[in-house]
Structures are given as structure tokens and as C-alpha cells.
Amino acid sequence: MRRSSAIGALAITILLAACGKKEEQAPQQAGPVPFPVQTVARENAVVYEEYTANLEGQQNVEIRPKVTGFITQILVDEGQEVRKGQVLFKIETQTLNQDAASAKAKVAAAQVEVNRLKPLVDRKIISNVQLETAQANLESAKAAYSSIAANIGYGTITAPVSGVIGSLPYKVGALVSPTVTDPLTTVSDSHVIRAYFSMNEKQVISFAKTFKGATLQQKLKAVPAVSLLLADGSEYDVKGKLETVNGLADAVTGTTQFRAEFNNPQAVLRSGGKATVRIPVTYENAVVVPQNAVFDMQGKKMLYVVNKDNTVKSKVITVTNTSGTNFIVSEGLEQGELIVVEGAGKLKDGTAIVPQPVKQETPAVDTAAAPAKDSTNAQGK
Incomplete structure (x- = not known):
């Protein structure tokens, strides 16, 4: 008798447990879920190309030697700021100094000849042609001396503009000339x-x-x-x-x-x-929507519009550009329409929602830019 009662109690317990599981598995009828929405408005939007x-x-000025010689001094370093007229390099001009001494002597000799002939011409002892020839020789000697003196001056190289020194490919002792491939440096x-x-x-x-x-x-x-x-x-x-x-x-x-x-x-x-x-x-008076509101389907951009009965319907839109976290829409939306701005992946056409209006943010300056447009790198002229 006791054994029969125990079996009966166990059967009742199993039956109640089974009923409980069925109740847990029974679907509960859910009502409309809140979704954030926003009214479509027109406003100015900034896009960055x-x-x-x-x-x-x-100014990027190449510094090149005008004379041939060995570099004796480099008076600047790479990356150093220099002012216009500052001495940068000195080049050995010993040979030119010797040439200058010889040329100067020729100028003196030509001057002596002119001085000797001038009184003779004044007294009409000799022809004026001889004096003119001597004066021409003097001018030629002066020109030769001036040319050599200028070349000596070129041995001291100064900055033509103020700026920053570039690389220094040549070291002290290097032989340079006006025909070297690389400049001594560049002043930028x-x-x-x-x-x-x-x-x-x-x-x-x-x-x-x-x-x-x-x-x-x-x-x-x-x-x-x-x-x-x-x-x-x-x-x-x-x-x-x-x-x-x-x-x-x-x-x-x-x-x-x-x-x-x-x-x-x-x-x-x-x-x-x-x-x-x-x-x-x-973009003036543009239709702007948050990027979170838009989803892609079969290569088209879409979003959900809220109907008057609070059901949603998907619409295809045409996006012109991106402004910050927003899309600029050229087709598919009208001012005043209500759109779902988050959670589009949980919706389908005809779903009823509880609209939760959110504050529309003013389009921010585009601090996170889209990928840069393809462009050919220009070389500065």
C-alpha cells in the first residue's frame, strides 16, 4: 500500500514538472518596442575634399660653386637656420691668388706705359694712336684682373636667402667645381x-x-x-x-x-x-541623416521611415556625400519625414514601434575624413 502511494506521488511530481516546462516554452506576446527616431530636416553641411x-x-635654392677648388671650411650644419648673406662654405683659391697677383702686375705695367706716352702725345712727339693702343691694353689688363678677383670672391659662398640648410653631401677637402652633379647644399x-x-x-x-x-x-x-x-x-x-x-x-x-x-x-x-x-x-539646404540610420541591402542604401500608425517601411535613398557622422541624401527622402536612427537590423517592413524622438545633432566639422581621393602627387616647380 505504501509502495503504491509512493509511485503515485512520483508520477504526480513528474507530470507537474512537465507542465511547468511547457508553460516556460510557451511564447509570450510582446508589444511594440521603443526605437529612437528623428525628423528629417534641411540644413547646411560641410564636406571636405x-x-x-x-x-x-x-624658396628652395641650390647652392653650387662657381669656381673649382677644394672645400676648406663648412661653416654650417644640416638643419641649421641661416640668414641671407651668412657665410656657408669656403673654397681654396690659392692658385687664383697667384693669378690675381700676376694680373695686377700687368695692370701696373699698362698704367706705366699710358703715363709715359701721354706727355709725348701732348707735345705731339708721337701719334695719338700709340696712346690709344696703350689705354686699350690697360683696360684689358684691368678686366682680366677684375675677373680673377671676382672668382676669388666666389671662393666664399654665402646664403642667397634666409632659410634652413639641407643635406651636406661634400666634406672638407672634397674637390668641387661648377660642373658637380649634386649641389653643396640647399637653403629652404x-x-x-x-x-x-x-x-x-x-x-x-x-x-x-x-x-x-x-x-x-x-x-x-x-x-x-x-x-x-x-x-x-x-x-x-x-x-x-x-x-x-x-x-x-x-x-x-x-x-x-x-x-x-x-x-x-x-x-x-x-x-x-x-x-x-x-x-x-x-552643401546648402541639404537633407542630412545619421549614418547609423542607413543600412545596405543588395547594393542599395536604405533606411526605415515611420508611418502615421507607427509602423515602419523601408525606403531606398541616394547618398551624395558624407559630412562627419552624417550622410547627405539627394533622393528618396523629404523634409518632415520621421526615420528610425538606430536598430534598423532588428526591423522589417510593417513592424510596429514606439517612436522615441532624439535630439538632432548639428553636423560637426568633419574631423574624421573619408579616405583621401586619388590624386597624382605633384612635384613642386
Whole structure:
């Protein structure tokens, strides 16, 4: 009897446990879930067009010898700042000094001859032709001496401009001449840095359509201040200006060269370096949506629009460009429409939601730029 009661109790326990599991597995009916939404509005948005640039000093002057000789002194070091007129090198001119002494003696002799003949001509003892010949010889001797003296002066080489010294390929004792391949050094005036970059034909056409002006030069004046991204990804703290554009496209590459200039008071920029020029382009009265609201499907960009009954419907949109964390939309959306800005992957057409309006952020300045546009690196002229 006790055994039968125990078996019955165990059976009841197993039955209750099974019923409990079925209740846990039964789906619970969920209501609409809250999703953040935002009303589509029109506003101005800034986009940065980016181009890889080569940096050069305002003046890059090659220092070359004008005379042949051995370097006796190098009075500067690489990277040193020098002022205009400062002595940089001295070249041995001993042979020239000897030539100068000989030439000076010839000048003295020619002067003596002129002095001797002049009173004779005055007294009409000899012809004036002899005096004129002697005077011509004197002038020739003076010219020869002046030429040698100038060459001696070329043995002392000074900086033609103020700037920074480049590399020094020759050492003291090296024989140099006006025909050497490499210059003695280069003096770069880097107080103003020029950034050279190129646009391809499509980019030039877009540039011409974006900025107002009858000529490219007038369009340059309409371009606002440009910025510079450095090699470490930071933005240079001094704004620059587009100054010139080459009037002819390169026949081989089809690119057109532009030049922007940046003041360099703290010597942050170096001639010979690379950076990225960023040109701001303003889209006026544009439809702007957060990138988080957009998803890709079969190669198309889409987002969800909220209907009046709080159900969602997907729409295909056309994106023109990127401004900060937002997309600029040219087609597919109208001002005043309500869109889902987060969680699109959890939705499908017809899903009911609880709209949670979020504050629309003002488009930030594009600090995280899109990948730089392809451009041919320009060589500074």
C-alpha cells in the first residue's frame, strides 16, 4: 500500500514538472518596442575634399660653386637656420691668388706705359694712336684682373636667402667645381610652405562647378580657407589658402596642378614632406541623416521611415556625400519625414514601434575624413 502511494506521488511530481516546462516554452506576446527616431530636416553641411600633397618651402635654392677648388671650411650644419648673406662654405683659391697677383702686375705695367706716352702725345712727339693702343691694353689688363678677383670672391659662398640648410653631401677637402652633379647644399625658406597637389579631370570639372567665377583664378578666390592633415593624422593649426592653378593639364596623366600656401611660424612643416590638403565644400539646404540610420541591402542604401500608425517601411535613398557622422541624401527622402536612427537590423517592413524622438545633432566639422581621393602627387616647380 505504501509502495503504491509512493509511485503515485512520483508520477504526480513528474507530470507537474512537465507542465511547468511547457508553460516556460510557451511564447509570450510582446508589444511594440521603443526605437529612437528623428525628423528629417534641411540644413547646411560641410564636406571636405582631400588631396595628397607634396610640401616645399617658399624658396628652395641650390647652392653650387662657381669656381673649382677644394672645400676648406663648412661653416654650417644640416638643419641649421641661416640668414641671407651668412657665410656657408669656403673654397681654396690659392692658385687664383697667384693669378690675381700676376694680373695686377700687368695692370701696373699698362698704367706705366699710358703715363709715359701721354706727355709725348701732348707735345705731339708721337701719334695719338700709340696712346690709344696703350689705354686699350690697360683696360684689358684691368678686366682680366677684375675677373680673377671676382672668382676669388666666389671662393666664399654665402646664403642667397634666409632659410634652413639641407643635406651636406661634400666634406672638407672634397674637390668641387661648377660642373658637380649634386649641389653643396640647399637653403629652404620654410616660413611659408607650399603644398602642391593635383586633381584629375573629373575633380577639376567638379571644382569648376562648385565654386563661382568666370575663370579658375576667380574660382580660387571663392574657395574658403583650406586645412592640412599631417602625417600623424592631426590637423595643422594654421589655415591656408589656394593660391594658384596650372593653366594646362598634364598631357600624360591628365591632371591639373594646384598650390596652397600655409604660414609656418613654428617650423612644424618641413620642405620635402607630405600632407593632405582638405578643401571645404558647403552643401546648402541639404537633407542630412545619421549614418547609423542607413543600412545596405543588395547594393542599395536604405533606411526605415515611420508611418502615421507607427509602423515602419523601408525606403531606398541616394547618398551624395558624407559630412562627419552624417550622410547627405539627394533622393528618396523629404523634409518632415520621421526615420528610425538606430536598430534598423532588428526591423522589417510593417513592424510596429514606439517612436522615441532624439535630439538632432548639428553636423560637426568633419574631423574624421573619408579616405583621401586619388590624386597624382605633384612635384613642386
